Amino acid sequence: MTAYELDDDGVIVIIGSGAGGGTLANELAQRGVKVVLLEAGRHLTAEDFVNDEWGGYEMLSWLDKRTSSGTWRVAKDHPLTPSWSCQVVGGTTTHWSACCYRFIADELRARTVYGDIPGTTLIDWPITLDELNPYYDLAEAKMGVTRTNGLPGLPPNNNFKVMYAGARALGLNVSTGRHAINTIPYDGRPATIQDGFTITGDKTGSRWSTLNVEIPKGLATGKLELRSQARAVLIEHDAAGKASAVVYVDGAGLTHRQKARAVVLAGNCVESSRLLLHSKSARFPDGLANGHGHVGRHYLRHLIQTVWSTFDKPVHMHRGEIMGGMIDDFVRHDPSRGFAGGYYIEMNSMGLPTTAAFMDPGWWGRDFASVIEQYSKMAGIFMSGEDMPQADNRITLTDELDAFGVPVANIHYDDHPNDLKLRSHGYKVLTSIHKAAGAKRSVEAPAYPASHNLGSNRMSARPEDGVLDGHGQAWEVPNLFIADGSNFATGGACNPTLTIVALAIRQADFMAGQMAAGEL
Amino acid sequence: MSAATTAHKDPKLPPPLDLPEGPEWVAALKLFDAHTAETLVAAARTLYPHDGLPERVYRRTVAHFDAMASKAPGAAQAFAEFVDLVDGALPLIFRELSEGYRVQVLKGLEASTAFRLVQRSCVRFLYDDVEVWQAFGYEGASVHLGGYVNRGFNDLDWLPDPPPGV
Numbered sequence: 030m031t032a033y034e035l036d037d038d039g040v041i042v043i044i045g046s047g048a049g050g051g052t053l054a055n056e057l058a059q060r061g062v063k064v065v066l067l068e069a070g071r072h073l074t075a076e077d078f079v080n081d082e083w084g085g086y087e088m089l090s091w092l093d094k095r096t097s098s099g100t101w102r103v104a105k106d107h108p109l110t111p112s113w114s115c116q117v118v119g120g121t122t123t124h125w126s127a128c129c130y131r132f133i134a135d136e137l138r139a140r141t142v143y144g145d146i147p148g149t150t151l152i153d154w155p156i157t158l159d160e161l162n163p164y165y166d167l168a169e170a171k172m173g174v175t176r177t178n179g180l181p182g183l184p185p186n187n188n189f190k191v192m193y194a195g196a197r198a199l200g201l202n203v204s205t206g207r208h209a210i211n212t213i214p215y216d217g218r219p220a221t222i223q224d225g226f227t228i229t230g231d232k233t234g235s236r237w238s239t240l241n242v243e244i245p246k247g248l249a250t251g252k253l254e255l256r257s258q259a260r261a262v263l264i265e266h267d268a269a270g271k272a273s274a275v276v277y278v279d280g281a282g283l284t285h286r287q288k289a290r291a292v293v294l295a296g297n298c299v300e301s302s303r304l305l306l307h308s309k310s311a312r313f314p315d316g317l318a319n320g321h322g323h324v325g326r327h328y329l330r331h332l333i334q335t336v337w338s339t340f341d342k343p344v345h346m347h348r349g350e351i352m353g354g355m356i357d358d359f360v361r362h363d364p365s366r367g368f369a370g371g372y373y374i375e376m377n378s379m380g381l382p383t384t385a386a387f388m389d390p391g392w393w394g395r396d397f398a399s400v401i402e403q404y405s406k407m408a409g410i411f412m413s414g415e416d417m418p419q420a421d422n423r424i425t426l427t428d429e430l431d432a433f434g435v436p437v438a439n440i441h442y443d444d445h446p447n448d449l450k451l452r453s454h455g456y457k458v459l460t461s462i463h464k465a466a467g468a469k470r471s472v473e474a475p476a477y478p479a480s481h482n483l484g485s486n487r488m489s490a491r492p493e494d495g496v497l498d499g500h501g502q503a504w505e506v507p508n509l510f511i512a513d514g515s516n517f518a519t520g521g522a523c524n525p526t527l528t529i530v531a532l533a534i535r536q537a538d539f540m541a542g543q544m545a546a547g548e549l
Numbered sequence: 550m551s552a553a554t555t556a557h558k559d560p561k562l563p564p565p566l567d568l569p570e571g572p573e574w575v576a577a578l579k580l581f582d583a584h585t586a587e588t589l590v591a592a593a594r595t596l597y598p599h600d601g602l603p604e605r606v607y608r609r610t611v612a613h614f615d616a617m618a619s620k621a622p623g624a625a626q627a628f629a630e631f632v633d634l635v636d637g638a639l640p641l642i643f644r645e646l647s648e649g650y651r652v653q654v655l656k657g658l659e660a661s662t663a664f665r666l667v668q669r670s671c672v673r674f675l676y677d678d679v680e681v682w683q684a685f686g687y688e689g690a691s692v693h694l695g696g697y698v699n700r701g702f703n704d705l706d707w708l709p710d711p712p713p714g715v
Contacts, residue, residue, distance in 0.1 A: 079559040080690035083677055185715060187705040193715065194708045204715050222696030232692045342707045345554070347687055349702035381687035385676035391659070393596040393668055394652065401676070402599060405554070405686025466708065 031254045033065055038288040040065045040254075041540070042275045043295055044261040044304070047120020048529040049512035050295025051239025054255075055247035056537030062544065064253045065287055066244070067277055069296070070117035072257040075241070078123075078230030082382045085229020089123050091116040094437050095299065096427060101442040102475045103330075106390040111440045112330070113478035114297040118257050119240025121297060121480070122526070124228050126352040127208040127236050128375060129174040130523035131165050134158040135362050136370070136415065139519040142362050143369035148445055149417040150327050154518040155490040155499035164531035172209035172237040172530065173216055181212045186223065186349035188378050191340070191408040195466035196356055196374075206355030206375065209237035209527075216242065223349035225378065259285075262433045264292055264308040264317055264509070272317070272509045278433055291540065291549055295512040295533075298328065298482035302424040302515060303438045305486065305496075318486070318503035323496045325424040327487055328442065329520040330479035332414035332452050335377050336459035337388055338468035339403040346378040346408055354410075359458065360522055368450035372414030372522050374459065379409065387477045400472060410462055412455040413481065415522045417445040424485050440479075481525050486515040500539040501532060508549055512536060556682035559690040565679055566609050574608050579619040581628070584644075586611055588632045591644045593671050595651040599684075606678050613674040614667075624666065631663035 033040050041057055043050045046068040054066045069091075079085055090113065097104040097111035104111065115121045135142045137158055140151040169177040176182045183205040185193065196203035210227070211220045221235040234241045247253035258280030265286070267273040272292040278284050294301040302325040306316040316324055354376025361371045379387070381404050388401070422443060426436035460471040489495025492504040501516045503509040512533050514525045521528070543549035558565070568574040575583040589611045590604070618625035635643035638654040646654065658664040675681060682689050691697050 079561050080692050081559045081562055083673070084559065084562055182714065184703065185711045186702045190703070190705045190708050190711060193711045221698070222692070223698040223702040224692040224696035225702075226690075226692065233696075342705075343686070344705060345686070345688075345701060347689075348691075348697035348700070380689065381682055381685055382673075382677045386672050390669070390672075393655075393671075395598055398598050401597075402601075402685055 031251050033063060033254050035285055036288050038273070039063055039290050040287070041291050041293065042067065042287055042289040043293040043512070044275060045120055045295035045297065045300070045513060046118050046239055046244060046255070047115070047295065047297065047513065048122050048239060048526045049514070049533045050293065051119060051122065051243045052530050052533040053293060053295065053512045053537055054253055055243040056534050057540065058247040058250040058252035060537060060541040061252060062541060064247070066253060066255045067259040067261055067275065068118050068255065068257045069260040070115065070257065072118040072255070073230070075230070075232045075234055078232045080224060080226045080232065081229060082380045085226070089115045089117050089230060093431060096437060096439040097441070098439060099422070099442040100444050103442070103478060106475065107478045110478050112299050112482050113480045114299070114482065118244065118255065119238045122238035123230050123240055125526055126227050127210045128352050128355070128524040129169065129172065129207045129209050129527040130355070130373060132158065132161070132521045132523060132528060133360060136519065136521040139370070146369055146417065146447060148419060150420045151418060152489055152494050152518055155488055161531060161535070164535045165527065167534050168527055168530040171242070172527070173211055173218070174207050174209050174527070175212055176207045180215060182206070183208055183210065183212055183350055183353035186353060187344050188346035188376055188408050189354045191344060191466045192354045192376050192410055192462065195462035195464070198465035199462060201356050201358050201462070203354065203356045205353045208350070208353065210350055211235045221350060225347050225349055225351060227351060260433055261296070261304060262435050264304060266310065266312070266317065266506065270312055270506060272506055291508040291510065293510040293512050297513050298485045298515040299424055299438050299440065301511055301513055302485040303426065303435065306426050307435050318496050318505045318509060320505045321493050323487065325485050326420050326422070327418040327484045328422045328424055328440065329416050329418060329484040329517070330442065331481040331483070331520055332372065332416050332448055332455065333412065333476045333481065334452060334455065335409055335411045335474040336456065336463060336471050337384065337407055337409050337474055338463035338471040339400060340406045340408065340467055340469060343405050344408045345405060347380050351378040352376050352411070366454060368447045368454065369417070370415030370447070370451060370522065372412045372451060372455050374462070375411045375413065377409040377411030388472055388474050400470065408463060410459045412459060413522060413524055414451045414455055415520050417447045418484055418519060419443065419445055481514070481520070483514040483517040483520045483525060486511045487518050488516050489518060501536050510536060510540070554686050554688050556679050556688050557690045557694065558679045560693055566612050568605060568608055568612060570605065578612060578615040580625060581611070581615045581618065585628065585632050586615070588635065588643050589614055589628065589667065591651065592631070592635060592655065592667055593675065595648060595655060596668055596671050597675055598648070602681065602684060606675065606680050609678055610671060610674040614670055617670065627663045627666045631667050634658055634661065634663060
């Protein structure tokens with residue numbers, strides 16, 4: 030196993046081993062770059078995972094305390110767990126449901142296309158879809174995305190049959206969608222056995238994750254060192270203002286300082302912004318890369334919600350891959366609908382434990398009981414839509430310190446009027462699809478803790494509008510990069526992982542090029 | 550029509566709590582006295598009233614509360630406070646109230662931290678009980694049985710099958 034010295038200042042240090050960090054680590058290692066990958070969580074294997082919703086949640090989730098505020102319903106329902114990501118080698122790719130959709134061109138030009146919407150801080154991305162598409166191609170190939178590269182789509186399951194019947198009755202364009210889940214053996218990984226537990230770790234490895242694909246491949250190069258249970262607590266800089274080291278605490282509670290040629294944050298939105306804000310110095314009094322005050326701001330979490338419906342006859346939605354259904358008719362900006370941006374409709378299945386917990390978290394009594402008793406006759410349909418960036422929707426540090434001496438993060442989010450209009454449109458469409466398939470009753474479930482955390486260290490065309498340039502490189506600290514979804518300039522509508530991976534591959538190209546040119 | 554289903558917990562997880570049937574179940578608890586335990590069972594039944602479920606699933610739910618309380622003094626205090634609140638709301642103690650009055654008492658406490666703990670913990674543990682899974686048709690863990698690929702993942706037969714490749 031490769032092991033670098035703590036005072037080796039030739040290594041790239043990446044914090045976080047999920048979609049962004051795990052992919053970047055492998056991509057850099059493949060290019061011959063020395064990488065130390067720090068992961069706060071443990072290194073679990075498929076053998077450790079369980080087919081159990083709460084068991085998996087407790088095993089994989091980042092459960093450190095956070096606080097929340099603002100008008101979003103999450104602050105009421107999940108005040109201390111407003112955001113949902115994982116603390117484990119592989120990060121949230123151990124949990125994701127593998128939907129792989131691309132941004133559309135208009136979404137990357139949100140400010141230009143949507144216009145000046147009061148209260149928002151919309152910007153255009155500093156990169157275009159044409160620049161991103163070659164990297165989407167690479168990402169889809171490495172992840173084995175269905176309906177790309179000749180790979181077949183997921184077969185319809187029971188929940189999809191309901192979605193399909195309703196959608197076709199309404200004339201909508203519906204398919205099982207595109208997923209980084211093998212339908213046939215691919216890249217040494219097996220086809221899905223439709224076990225229905227992708228979100229608790231994936232015991233078979235049919236779904237792409239950085240745990241089962243990127244990190245092993247990176248380690249095989251001999252250029253990558255993975256350190257699990259290594260909790261980054263501070264990023265240091267040198268006299269020239271460049272990032273010089275990462276201070277972290279290991280599983281035994283010992284503090285170390287790993288020197289670095291460059292530092293990449295990929296700890297998911299909340300943790301990356303928190304580390305930047307916490308890494309204050311005389312030179313950077315408001316935190317690293319925060320000269321224009323954007324670190325932590327413009328936080329996005331997508332307009333996510335589910336409609337659960339009961340039918341006369343059994344559905345058994347828990348059988349099989351959980352999100353194998355997609356409708357893209359509403360993925361466009363159409364001002365005639367009365368709101369900006371669009372949304373994907375996707376299939377959604379949950380087991381009884383989490384359906385009960387998330388259907389409406391404060392709901393109790395005979396009415397609730399009469400609905401949840403119908404679990405076996407229940408179908409689920411979901412949407413992921415674009416929310417509007419707002420300057421004060423932000424991650425900040427509170428006065429309370431965690432066990433590592435780092436301030437606990439607060440997430441503030443106020444719903445924008447556009448968000449409410451899009452949500453309402455979506456609920457009506459989701460319900461109409463199930464009604465068209467014969468639903469007896471439909472329940473509008475609110476958002477669960479935010480799993481699409483985006484935008485809080487955003488890239489921008491101009492330094493005064495964001496934290497990073499189009500390569501995810503901090504405007505203010507040239508050897509500091511961000512590789513998680515906090516680098517998104519705006520949120521788009523689609524599930525973010527494919528784009529995080531595509532951006533990480535592009536970033537690896539850029540960083541390796543800069544290193545070869547002696548500029549990094 | 551689908552055949553009857555069987556619920557499975559992941560074999561790696563501990564087996565369900567085995568409580569004695571009858572009133573002596575409270576002897577298996579670590580912290581709660583009989584009144585606390587029976588009041589919480591009454592609250593759980595009122596919050597999530599499934600007439601077809603046996604008392605033992607609600608008792609197992611409360612046994613999980615007891616385990617929480619024995620690990621966290623804050624939780625123990627909140628459960629005790631909950632019992633005091635529901636008992637003090639009307640001239641009869643909570644356990645002796647009719648369902649309609651129990652609902653009235655609980656509605657009046659919805660804003661309290663103690664209520665929230667009981668309500669959320671009820672959802673967390675009641676619907677995670679394998680006997681409840683069996684009753685409501687959730688089959689649970691599957692990978693140790695080969696997944697659902699040959700066990701009905703696409704057996705819904707009351708709607709037309711989508712065309713191949715959709």
